[in-house]
Amino acid sequence: MALDAKTPDGPLKDKWSNYKAKTKLVNPANRKKIDIIVVGAGLSGGGAAASLSEMGYNVKVFFFQDTARRSHSVAAQGGVNAAKNYRNDGDNVYRMFYDTVKGGDFRSRESNVHRMAECSVELIDHMVAQGVPFGREYSGYLSNRSFGGVLVSRTFYARGQTGQQLLLATYQAMMKQVKKGNLKQFNRHEMLDLVMIDGKARGIIARNLVTGEVERHAAHAVVLGTGGFGKIYYLSTLAMNSNGSATWRAHKKGAYFANPSWTQIHPTALPQAGDHQSKLTLMSESLRNDGRIWVPKRKDDDRLPGDIPAEDRDYYLERRYPAFGNLVPRDVASRAAKERMDAGFGVGSMKNAVYLDFKTAIARLGIDTIKERYGNLFTMYRKITGIDAYKEPMKISPAAHFSMGGLWVDYELQTTIPGLFAVGEANFADHGANRLGANSLLQASVDGNFVLPNTIPNYLSDEIRTGAISTDHPEFAKAEKDVIAQVQKLLDIKGTMPVDNIHRRLGKVMFAEVAMSRNEKGLIWAIEEIKSLKKEFWSNVAVPGDSNGPNSELEKAGRLADYLEIAQLMAKDALDRKESCGAHFREEYQTEDGEAVRNDEEFMYSAAWEWTDGSDWKLHKEELDFKDIKVAVRSYK
Amino acid sequence: MKIHLKIWRQDNANTPGKMVAYDLDNLSPDMSFLEMLDYLNEQLAAKGERTVEFDHDCREGICGQCALIINGQAHGPEDHYTTCQTHLRTFKDGETIFVEPFRAKAFPVLRDLKVDRGSFDRIIQAGGYISAMTGMAPEANSIPIHHNISESAFDSAACIGCGACVATCKNSSAALFTSAKISHLVKLPQGEVERQERVIMMVNQHDDEGFGSCTHTGACAVACPQEVSLDNIARMNYEYNRALCEIDS
Numbered sequence: 001m002a003l004d005a006k007t008p009d010g011p012l013k014d015k016w017s018n019y020k021a022k023t024k025l026v027n028p029a030n031r032k033k034i035d036i037i038v039v040g041a042g043l044s045g046g047g048a049a050a051s052l053s054e055m056g057y058n059v060k061v062f063f064f065q066d067t068a069r070r071s072h073s074v075a076a077q078g079g080v081n082a083a084k085n086y087r088n089d090g091d092n093v094y095r096m097f098y099d100t101v102k103g104g105d106f107r108s109r110e111s112n113v114h115r116m117a118e119c120s121v122e123l124i125d126h127m128v129a130q131g132v133p134f135g136r137e138y139s140g141y142l143s144n145r146s147f148g149g150v151l152v153s154r155t156f157y158a159r160g161q162t163g164q165q166l167l168l169a170t171y172q173a174m175m176k177q178v179k180k181g182n183l184k185q186f187n188r189h190e191m192l193d194l195v196m197i198d199g200k201a202r203g204i205i206a207r208n209l210v211t212g213e214v215e216r217h218a219a220h221a222v223v224l225g226t227g228g229f230g231k232i233y234y235l236s237t238l239a240m241n242s243n244g245s246a247t248w249r250a251h252k253k254g255a256y257f258a259n260p261s262w263t264q265i266h267p268t269a270l271p272q273a274g275d276h277q278s279k280l281t282l283m284s285e286s287l288r289n290d291g292r293i294w295v296p297k298r299k300d301d302d303r304l305p306g307d308i309p310a311e312d313r314d315y316y317l318e319r320r321y322p323a324f325g326n327l328v329p330r331d332v333a334s335r336a337a338k339e340r341m342d343a344g345f346g347v348g349s350m351k352n353a354v355y356l357d358f359k360t361a362i363a364r365l366g367i368d369t370i371k372e373r374y375g376n377l378f379t380m381y382r383k384i385t386g387i388d389a390y391k392e393p394m395k396i397s398p399a400a401h402f403s404m405g406g407l408w409v410d411y412e413l414q415t416t417i418p419g420l421f422a423v424g425e426a427n428f429a430d431h432g433a434n435r436l437g438a439n440s441l442l443q444a445s446v447d448g449n450f451v452l453p454n455t456i457p458n459y460l461s462d463e464i465r466t467g468a469i470s471t472d473h474p475e476f477a478k479a480e481k482d483v484i485a486q487v488q489k490l491l492d493i494k495g496t497m498p499v500d501n502i503h504r505r506l507g508k509v510m511f512a513e514v515a516m517s518r519n520e521k522g523l524i525w526a527i528e529e530i531k532s533l534k535k536e537f538w539s540n541v542a543v544p545g546d547s548n549g550p551n552s553e554l555e556k557a558g559r560l561a562d563y564l565e566i567a568q569l570m571a572k573d574a575l576d577r578k579e580s581c582g583a584h585f586r587e588e589y590q591t592e593d594g595e596a597v598r599n600d601e602e603f604m605y606s607a608a609w610e611w612t613d614g615s616d617w618k619l620h621k622e623e624l625d626f627k628d629i630k631v632a633v634r635s636y637k
Numbered sequence: 638m639k640i641h642l643k644i645w646r647q648d649n650a651n652t653p654g655k656m657v658a659y660d661l662d663n664l665s666p667d668m669s670f671l672e673m674l675d676y677l678n679e680q681l682a683a684k685g686e687r688t689v690e691f692d693h694d695c696r697e698g699i700c701g702q703c704a705l706i707i708n709g710q711a712h713g714p715e716d717h718y719t720t721c722q723t724h725l726r727t728f729k730d731g732e733t734i735f736v737e738p739f740r741a742k743a744f745p746v747l748r749d750l751k752v753d754r755g756s757f758d759r760i761i762q763a764g765g766y767i768s769a770m771t772g773m774a775p776e777a778n779s780i781p782i783h784h785n786i787s788e789s790a791f792d793s794a795a796c797i798g799c800g801a802c803v804a805t806c807k808n809s810s811a812a813l814f815t816s817a818k819i820s821h822l823v824k825l826p827q828g829e830v831e832r833q834e835r836v837i838m839m840v841n842q843h844d845d846e847g848f849g850s851c852t853h854t855g856a857c858a859v860a861c862p863q864e865v866s867l868d869n870i871a872r873m874n875y876e877y878n879r880a881l882c883e884i885d886s
Binding site for chain 2: 047050051054065066067068069070072074075084086122124125126127128129130131133134135136137138139140141142158159161164165168171172173175176178179185187210239240241273274276277278279281282380383384386449450453494496497498499500501542543544545549550551552553
């Protein structure tokens with residue numbers, strides 16, 4: 001199937017308004033005849049569920065958490081970008097579009113990025129109206145901070161809990177619709193398959209994680225807002241239960257998966273302290289506004305950080321990138337940290353960290369200002385490490401964080417399966433090869449609240465005569481049978497190797513060879529390792545208990561089964577792309593001083609992979625065409 | 638280090654539960670409490686035994702999903718911590734630790750340490766929102782809000798909905814949870830319009846769910862990971878009485 005991005009005609013700045021002016025709509029009276037399933041209840045899924053049910057569609061929303069307020073959007077800390085230009089510092093929609101395309105190393109779709117920047121303005125209005133307590137000046141007007149990769153202050157924030165506050169607003173909007181009966185929520189439910197009838201997405205098979213029952217649910221359209229798959233690295237900033245299974249199972253039913261290897265490695269997470277570790281806590285990028293990153297100039301300098309004088313410190317980001325300094329984009333900051341650690345300058349007991357130091361900022365602004373800006377982050381740091389970061393520098397380290405890749409979608413956020421849409425981190429469209437800080441909350445919220453509600457009617461307008469979809473259709477029976485068989489297969493292995501053990505080893509392989517720095521030899525090795533872990537999994541995984549009640553090991557096993565396949569595709573995608581761009585750094589393609597070398601001649605495309613029923617994939621290319629921006633070498637020097 | 642665990646095991650809400658002893662060795666003080674449970678579960682899984690069910694997700698103190706009573710205290714011995722932030726360095730080598738689910742009539746046990754907190758959702762459904770549908774909003778800066786008021790609203794809004802306030806309260810009251818949302822919204826001009834209906838509906842729902850009344854012992858505010866203050870409860874009571882007076886007149 002040839003890829004059609006369905007980008008509207010007209011100049012870039014008019015595409016979205018033209019689209020909205022001409023797209024087909026569904027009459028309010030007909031919306032009650034349309035059922036929509038949303039999977040995931042974070043900012044993208046939850047925003048879609050709330051907005052679509054407000055419009056009058058019958059919406060069902062599914063999520064594995066006990067309540068929608070815990071979706072992983074909750075953990076985003078630093079902020080959300082919007083081109084409001086409240087600071088009068090030269091910001092506007094075009095500049096935001098420019099920064100995002102450049103930050104993504106010219107590997108995103110122009111039209112989508114511009115639309116995200118346009119919608120950012122109304123998103124802030126919406127969230128303020130919902131009661132989000134954004135940071136404010138003493139005048140009462142909204143405050144902003146800076147984030148990496150830009151030269152303006154366009155980030156809105158609610159202390160270090162911006163994601164939580166946006167999510168709660170979205171959750172509350174959902175709860176209102178639940179009470180009104182427009183939205184039905186299915187908590188502790190996990191989507192295990194997509195049901196297709198006559199080539200269209202017509203429903204899902206979900207497992208009730210409390211009773212273990214496998215259920216059929218039908219709809220005229222299915223929306224996936226199921227987030228990213230960074231937990232594939234086992235150690236990551238993601239929540240323990242975040243997973244890639246919904247998107248992956250849709251992929252196996254025909255949805256193309258785009259740029260799977262582009263994973264953002266966040267530069268400021270807490271370092272690993274031992275083998276028992278389950279999670280790498282994120283420390284918001286906003287800390288780089290006031291914190292300075294350094295390592296000792298001398299290897300194995302065992303003095304306490306406070307005893308190392310300025311002349312013996314290497315502020316390597318300020319040294320290498322004087323224009324952006326500590327605020328270079330995440331991929332650049334992570335690679336620079338890795339370079340120092342690999343060269344033997346890492347700090348901490350495992351030599352796997354660098355310092356993030358607030359001494360200068362505290363002297364300049366006073367401790368109270370720092371407390372107000374980042375208090376909760378310092379508290380979080382103390383709770384986890386036992387260290388007071390007001391007195392000594394934080395130790396931080398790069399960790400797997402965000403999936404720029406995801407299901408391929410067109411301008412309408414529709415996947416290659418008619419009737420299946422993907423929103424937020426689950427799709428691939430807006431961030432290119434590297435996401436800018438505070439664009440994640442933005443994309444998720446905008447997709448769910450402002451984009452999908454304007455694009456899905458174009459599809460649904462042809463469904464008003466379809467009538468209710470019956471779950472008695474043979475396709476439902478078949479999909480249900482397959483799901484039950486897979487659950488049983490996992491239980492029947494009765495092996496001795498715990499799920500987490502295999503997952504941890506998969507994570508080590510992925511972080512070593514399919515993360516910050518990649519090379520051909522390593523990727524080929526990784527593919528073989530993944531295959532052997534997959535073999536071990538299916539012959540010796542230990543899944544105790546049964547499927548008639550809560551069984552966390554069974555849930556984790558199903559997700560790991562998918563990770564073992566996603567991992568293969570990630571490595572394949574990374575091997576296939578013989579250039580360095582954004583988060584994808586191939587060691588074979590770099591300058592003498594270690595900067596990335598892109599190859600626009602051959603690789604200016606998004607790689608959309610088609611599952612070909614077995615162990616291999618077919619590549620489809622969406623060529624990227626930049627009409628409104630000059631493609632250049634990305635430089636932050 | 639060594640730890641002796643006594644963990645509550647219960648198949649479902651309709652069957653009796655009991656404490657089961659597990660001894661763990663080779664633990665590190667840097668391990669989080671939940672990582673210790675992971676470690677135990679890996680050992681159980683390798684032996685083919687059913688693992689201990691417990692709720693957890695973000696493991697950084699913000700999602701509110703983890704919820705354990707550790708040695709009789711909600712989220713463990715440290716004030717204002719979540720369970721996931723609790724580390725073994727808080728305990729002594731060789732200590733015996735009792736682990737139970739959050740206990741309240743309105744939080745039925747699902748299995749072992751997992752409980753159902755759907756009652757919190759229903760309290761929010763009763764009125765814990767501002768009815769601004771997508772597309773309705775005026776320009777964000779059109780209503781200035783004083784910095785201190787916005788910060789104060791944030792303090793209330795910071796609640797993570799974990800339920801430690803209920804689990805620690807001798808009356809199993811959810812007054813802190815309910816009042817935090819009421820206060821968050823009423824402090825903001827955007828939330829002013831629905832203040833009367835909101836407080837009455839939410840307080841009534843709180844009572845209908847089987848949560849107890851508040852007797853101001855203040856234990857909830859000590860357990861609360863986000864340090865949500867008792868002032869919120871005072872504000873809820875004020876708002877509730879004010880709303881009743883307004884309806885009467």
